[in-house]
Amino acid sequence: ISMTLEHGAHRIGKRIDSKMSRWRNYGFGQFIHWGLYAIPGGHWNGEYYGGAAEWIRSWKGMPNEDYDNLYTEFDPVDFDPKAWAEQAKDMGARYMIITTKHHDGFCLWPSEFTDYDVTNAPYGQDIIGPLVEAYDAEGIDVYLYFSVMDWNHPGYRSKLETAEDREAYEGFKEFTRNQLLELLERYPSTKGLWFDGTWDAAWKEQAEFADNLAMEMREMIPGLIIGSRFRPDDYGNRHFDSNGDLMGDYEQGWERKLPDTYEDTKGNDWDCVMTVPENQWGYHSDWRGHVKTSYELIEMLVKSVSLDGNFVMNFGPNGQGEIRKEERQLAKEIGEWMHKNQKAIYDCGYIDWEKQDWGYYTRNRESGEVYMIVFNKPINGALRIKTPAKINLDKIFDLNGPQKTYRPEEIHRNEYFIHLDEALLETPKVIVIQYSEATNQTKGYD
Numbered sequence: 001i002s003m004t005l006e007h008g009a010h011r012i013g014k015r016i017d018s019k020m021s022r023w024r025n026y027g028f029g030q031f032i033h034w035g036l037y038a039i040p041g042g043h044w045n046g047e048y049y050g051g052a053a054e055w056i057r058s059w060k061g062m063p064n065e066d067y068d069n070l071y072t073e074f075d076p077v078d079f080d081p082k083a084w085a086e087q088a089k090d091m092g093a094r095y096m097i098i099t100t101k102h103h104d105g106f107c108l109w110p111s112e113f114t115d116y117d118v119t120n121a122p123y124g125q126d127i128i129g130p131l132v133e134a135y136d137a138e139g140i141d142v143y144l145y146f147s148v149m150d151w152n153h154p155g156y157r158s159k160l161e162t163a164e165d166r167e168a169y170e171g172f173k174e175f176t177r178n179q180l181l182e183l184l185e186r187y188p189s190t191k192g193l194w195f196d197g198t199w200d201a202a203w204k205e206q207a208e209f210a211d212n213l214a215m216e217m218r219e220m221i222p223g224l225i226i227g228s229r230f231r232p233d234d235y236g237n238r239h240f241d242s243n244g245d246l247m248g249d250y251e252q253g254w255e256r257k258l259p260d261t262y263e264d265t266k267g268n269d270w271d272c273v274m275t276v277p278e279n280q281w282g283y284h285s286d287w288r289g290h291v292k293t294s295y296e297l298i299e300m301l302v303k304s305v306s307l308d309g310n311f312v313m314n315f316g317p318n319g320q321g322e323i324r325k326e327e328r329q330l331a332k333e334i335g336e337w338m339h340k341n342q343k344a345i346y347d348c349g350y351i352d353w354e355k356q357d358w359g360y361y362t363r364n365r366e367s368g369e370v371y372m373i374v375f376n377k378p379i380n381g382a383l384r385i386k387t388p389a390k391i392n393l394d395k396i397f398d399l400n401g402p403q404k405t406y407r408p409e410e411i412h413r414n415e416y417f418i419h420l421d422e423a424l425l426e427t428p429k430v431i432v433i434q435y436s437e438a439t440n441q442t443k444g445y446d
């Protein structure tokens with residue numbers, strides 16, 4: 001039985017308007033985490049901090065007042081938004097998500113509603129505006145990350161226990177609304193908001209406030225795209241309401257992890273946001289543990305698109321505003337692959353052909369063309385293709401290089417091998433399949 005909810009999901013199923021189709025077709029995005037945490041870069045008083053660099057304020061090794069005074073040092077003289085946007089373009093990102101305010105409450109835009117912003121730092125200028133302009137100029141859509149949790153604001157509470165808490169939190173809610181409307185006013189070309197820091201008990205009581213605020217933001221910018229991490233329902237449930245329906249325009253549950261199967265996605269739109277090291281979003285000068293290679297990141301991107309999602313790779317510029325060499329190198333390598341294979345990523349999504357060990361299928365949502373993205377070439381070079389019934393494979397050929405075509409060897413009904421003859425694969429290989437649905441007369445049973 002389903003419960004009547006005032007503030008649960010207001011739509012069942014995917015948004016089908018053109019702005020959401022544009023979002024759905026991105027495939028690949030860039031996350032940028034930048035703020036005061038980039039100054040200490042995971043160290044303080046010569047001590048190494050092993051947590052996520054953007055959480056260093058919560059570490060006992062760094063007194064809160066030391067962190068809170070970092071704004072007096074924020075002067076990223078090397079910040080070059082055009083260079084960042086150019087690099088993102090070369091990498092093949094089609095949208096970008098920038099931290100306007102992370103959990104620490106420091107605002108990268110001149111906010112009317114707090115002094116804890118860039119205008120009171122030595123840098124003294126708006127960071128968000130030039131980024132929006134530079135990325136818009138490259139044709140890369142900009143989304144604004146906003147943390148509801150705000151360790152700087154006196155009215156912020158993680159839970160509401162006393163009357164004083166509730167009184168203070170009303171002021172915090174007003175402040176949050178003011179800042180969000182201010183951001184949409186200042187940066188009207190933004191296509192959506194990426195909310196974070198909404199797991200607190202205090203916020204989980206704000207179903208009506210959040211629902212109204214989402215509506216108000218959408219009145220300001222019709223079609224604004226807001227994921228499932230913004231609002232709680234009447235019972236404090238997030239992402240999925242008490243009836244199990246997704247709240248928001250896409251699922252934001254895949255942080256540093258990927259769905260394994262299409263069933264895991266519940267048929268919703270979704271994004272995966274991914275760090276290069278195990279768990280560093282903000283700049284950490286000493287990455288420890290496994291740092292992902294471009295090969296691993298390309299596979300995550302391909303897997304995301306094959307399961308109807310977008311893959312968003314994180315960058316953490318340093319305190320001077322430079323993008324570190326490891327990230328520049330990854331952007332270059334991923335861009336080289338994307339330049340040759342973007343047709344298998346852009347405007348593509350899931351197709352219900354049985355997944356095979358050699359890699360992933362994607363399908364262009366307009367043309368219906370299918371792409372085999374081969375990561376694992378079997379020893380015998382035979383790539384298995386199993387299609388649903390009544391599918392004819394009309395043409396199969398390499399996306400790149402001499403237009404080599406493949407003649408599928410039928411091994412069972414709707415099951416084929418195509419034979420790769422090249423020796424080793426240097427990079428993931430894309431093969432194009434043009435198919436058609438057989439008309440109703442079936443082939444004779446031979």
Ligand SMILES: C[C@@H]1N[C@@H](c2cn(-c3ccccc3)nn2)[C@H](O)[C@@H]1O
Nearest residue numbers: 033052054055102196197255273281
């Ligand atoms: C997108 C990422 N989300 C932020 C985050 C995640 N978490 C978190 C908090 C509790 C459990 C698991 C994850 N806390 N902050 C990270 O700081 C980064 O901004």
